[in-house]
Amino acid sequence: MAIDPIDLTRKLVNIESTSYHEGAVGAFLADFLAAQEYAVERMAVEQPDPARTPGGGAGERFNVYAVERGVTPDIVLSTHMDTVPPYFGCTEDDEFLYGRGACDAKGILAAQVAAAERLRGAGVKVGLLFVVGEERDSAGAKVANRNPRGSSYLINGEPTENRLALATKGALRVELRAHGRMAHSAYPELGESAIAKLVEALHDVLALPLPIEPEFGEAGATTVNVGLISGGYAPNVISDKAEAHLLVRTVGPSQEVKEAITRAVAGRAEVSFSLDLACVRMRRVGELPTMVAKYATDIPSLTAWGEPFLLGPGSIHVAHTPEERIGKRELLDCIDLYVELATQLTR
Ligand SMILES: [Zn+2]
DSSP, rough: OOHHHHHHHHHTTTTTTTTTTOOHHHHHHHHHHHHHHOOOEEEOOOOOOOSSSSSSOOOOOEEEEEOOOOOSEEEEEEEEOBOOOOOOOOEEEESSEEEIIIIIIOOOOHHHHHHHHHHHHOOOOOOEEEESSSTOOOOOHHHHSSSOOSSSSSEEEETTOOEEEEEEEEEEEEEEEEEEEEEEOOOOGGGHHHHHHHHHHHHHHHHHOOOOOOGGGGGOBBBBEOOOOEEEEEETEEEEEEEEEEEEEEESSSSHHHHHHHHHHSSEEEEEEEEEEEEEEEOTTTOEEEEEEEEEEGGOOGGGOOEEEEEOOTTTTTTTSTTTTEEHHHHHHHHHHHHHHHHHHHH
């Protein structure tokens, strides 16, 4: 049965699969791929404790792995089944499919299913791996990485506007916690403001000169976002605690950045690094057009699945927004690109 990738995208977008709620889309895909005569495996992925994770812990969820029966794949096409909230279903016009996950990453997933069908027809040993949890903590990729299937190459799908990524920037999550002593604000000499210490430390962190990678072009700067800040009780109370959570997008090894931040904070707050996803470099293949992705992917968590590549239709600029969409033409073009890349790698 020939696969209609546009229709498959429509169906996938119409199944809500916000992170931690991927069970229904996983079941749909497992059945769909079994009907395409793949041997399909469900890799169970644990739910986080709902008491500690808002929105977490709902029902079973699992990665879906598909390959022809008895085959060890040379190449695996992979992306994620989960999306960010809030959910909205599929609408369309002549040019685009709209909806949550249209480009991140359900259109990509459908293109990979269609590409695998063609590759299989051409005798390429190809597998498909669709994981949960990419938008939160790469939980699905980590489970998959403990269960590799012998592939030499991994083509990961994220929106790269149909260009081959030469790198993905790393992501370093930094948490600063300042402590002080409460007092009446009329008597500052009796207290010690955690908020003042935190603000001063943040000021120095934001002023830091951080590494630049000229090879990455306009994506070459290390960037810092202070995304969350909290602390305090009332204007007339000197606060004893305050904290800030930062996300740093790195362009090389994170060690140098960690040391620079710790030095800049200079003891005014506790510094902890709660996530450290490496910046990854990938090679050029043939004449495929290239880019550098400023965002992080599951690739650092899928190291056991072969040499990584990153390619997919759609724009990251509309992912995670109410305007999320995928161009129908672009989606179909990407099937050709996946086939071309996989063929070049495995010939
Ligand atoms: Zn994505």
